Amino acid sequence: MEKDKIDLSIVIPLYNEEESLGELHEQITTVLGSLDTSAEIVFVDDGSSDASMKKLTELHEKDARVRVYQFRKNYGKSAALAKGFSVAKGQTLITMDADLQDDPREIPHLLAKLDEGFDLVSGWKKERKDPFIKRTTSRLFNRITCMSTNLEMHDINCGIKAYRREVTDAINVYGQLHRFLPVLAQWEGFKVSEIVVRHHPRKYGKTKFGVSRFVAGFIDLITVLFITRYTRRPLHLFGLAGLVSFIFGLGLSSWLAFERIFNDKYLSNRPMMFLGILLIIVGVQFVSIGLLGEMITESRKQQVDYAIKKTLT
Ligand SMILES: Nc1nc2c(ncn2[C@@H]2O[C@H](COP(=O)(O)OP(=O)(O)O)[C@@H](O)[C@H]2O)c(=O)[nH]1
Ligand SMILES: [Mg+2]
Known part of the structure; x- marks a missing residue:
């Protein structure tokens, strides 16, 4: 000892x-x-x-x-x-x-x-x-x-x-x-x-x-x-949430756009539009946060240590 x-x-x-x-x-x-x-x-x-x-x-x-x-x-x-x-x-x-x-x-x-x-x-x-x-x-x-x-x-x-x-x-x-x-x-x-x-x-x-x-x-x-x-893979958390939000937002907005152009349904009385915009913005933000997280993880790579139980060399 x-x-x-x-x-x-x-x-x-x-x-x-x-x-x-x-x-x-x-x-x-x-x-x-x-x-x-x-x-x-x-x-x-x-x-x-x-x-x-x-x-x-x-x-x-x-x-x-x-x-x-x-x-x-x-x-x-x-x-x-x-x-x-x-x-x-x-x-x-x-x-x-x-x-x-x-x-x-x-x-x-x-x-x-x-x-x-x-x-x-x-x-x-x-x-x-x-x-x-x-x-x-x-x-x-x-x-x-x-x-x-x-x-x-x-x-x-x-x-x-x-x-x-x-x-x-x-x-x-x-x-x-x-x-x-x-x-x-x-x-x-x-x-x-x-x-x-x-x-x-x-x-x-x-x-x-x-x-x-x-x-x-x-x-x-x-x-x-x-x-x-998630510290070693932050994009998996934020990226997924972001993508889901983005896809819903895009779908919603596309549908509203379609209705406006082809069916003459005006957007002035459609509050759903705000939800579409919100989801798109939140989606983009989440993905960006995830990517920032990945950059932090990447630049810390040298410091991130893995738990070693034993080494035989
Ligand atoms: N270092 C430190 N010890 C604390 C603090 N607060 C409580 N303790 C200690 O933590 C232990 C448990 O606290 P206690 O008040 O008995 O919590 P309880 O047993 O959950 O009711 C005791 O030994 C306390 O002296 C603190 O702010 N700092
Ligand atoms: Mg106690």
């Missing part, structure tokens, strides 16, 4: 969780004690405004395995995870929430599942201890995401997950895309699985993700569908 590489990194993004951190650290320490691995605990404090950072400083002082990264302001969970992924030294990474809702005792189970040959193992909060509205919107969200991405999972955005290093190196988490990590991993060709995990009610503090996350989640789903399907 390379120098300063270790077995396991536990990456914990957090935002205003001062009351939970001490207990969380204790729980993790107990679990790590039962594992025969070298480990580190990476906390990423996402610009908390409470005493989280003070608490983390204390933990760092008494436990050398604790490393802390503090953002100057709140950038969001995806950014915190991206930072954690890039600084973690472990061959295997565990992410978990800081609010004591995820149970560190699940870590060995997640690792065991990874050893069965998976690259990403996610928790499934089968008995979820959250308010009704959250459980139902989340279930709906999971269903729709699975249906549109061919992923077979129950709880895509569970905080506790285990990853092989290759996965976190390969995927780029930004914006709010942390909700879709398994989708992105599967798209890169990694094997994704899930196990049922225990879930606890929130003990301290309050949730940072209200119902508004539901709307944001759907907008992000569009992004994810687009980047996983």
Whole structure:
């Protein structure tokens, strides 16, 4: 193994969780004690405004395995995870929430599942201890995401997950895309699985993700569908829509023209004409957007990388 590489990194993004951190650290320490691995605990404090950072400083002082990264302001969970992924030294990474809702005792189970040959193992909060509205919107969200991405999972955005290093190196988490990590991993060709995990009610503090996350989640789903399907061939999406619109528009306008010329039906009282024009313009625009997309893809060709599992040369 390379120098300063270790077995396991536990990456914990957090935002205003001062009351939970001490207990969380204790729980993790107990679990790590039962594992025969070298480990580190990476906390990423996402610009908390409470005493989280003070608490983390204390933990760092008494436990050398604790490393802390503090953002100057709140950038969001995806950014915190991206930072954690890039600084973690472990061959295997565990992410978990800081609010004591995820149970560190699940870590060995997640690792065991990874050893069965998976690259990403996610928790499934089968008995979820959250308010009704959250459980139902989340279930709906999971269903729709699975249906549109061919992923077979129950709880895509569970905080506790285990990853092989290759996965976190390969995927780029930004914006709010942390909700879709398994989708992105599967798209890169990694094997994704899930196990049922225990879930606890929130003990301290309050949730940072209200119902508004539901709307944001759907907008992000569009992004994810687009980047996983069409980034390498944007014209297939825009070109098709554009052509369909253009052909309808042209057909409609031709028919109106025919009626005007041969049957003397004047266009002054035919609102359909506007639809014809609209469809033609939209069609041309869509095809042009698709072609622009192709130009961007083409000029980025050198940077676009394909996921290689192994090379024998
Ligand atoms: N880095 C970061 N972490 C956050 C942010 N908001 C929430 N978290 C963390 O994400 C985890 C889940 O958040 P929580 O509010 O419990 O969401 P819930 O479990 O879906 O109700 C907790 O560990 C939070 O501290 C944020 O803006 N940035
Ligand atoms: Mg929570």
